[in-house]
Amino acid sequence: MRDAKTTLDATFLEMRWRALSLAADLDRIERAAGGKQLMASDPRLAKLRDALKMLCQNEPGRAERLQMIFSDMTPPPARDPKDGRRNTGV
Numbered sequence: 001m002r003d004a005k006t007t008l009d010a011t012f013l014e015m016r017w018r019a020l021s022l023a024a025d026l027d028r029i030e031r032a033a034g035g036k037q038l039m040a041s042d043p044r045l046a047k048l049r050d051a052l053k054m055l056c057q058n059e060p061g062r063a064e065r066l067q068m069i070f071s072d073m074t075p076p077p078a079r080d081p082k083d084g085r086r087n088t089g090v
Helices: 004-031 035-041 043-055 062-070
Strands: none
Touching: 004 035, 004 043, 043 062
16 A cells, blocks of 8 residues: 555646646536526535545545535435335336
8 A cells, every 4th residue: 555645746736726626616506507506505515515525534534424425315215115116106
C-alpha cells in the first residue's frame, strides 16, 4: 500500500480537475436563465452542497457517507402476500 503523500501526488491533478469541472458546471447553471433561483431551490443542488460540506470534514468513510447523501431512501413498494410480486398499483 502506498503512503499518503505518494497517493496524493498520484491523484492530486485529477482531484483538482474534478473540483474545477464541478465549479464550471455550477457557474453555467447559475448564469443560465433562472439559474440563481434554481441554485437556491433545487433539491439536487442542495444534496451537492451537503456532499461538499461532508467532503471537507476530516473524518473517514467519505465515500460511503457521500453515497448515502445521494441514495434514494424511499421504501420499496409492498409485496402482494398472494404471489410475492410488488404491488405497484398499475
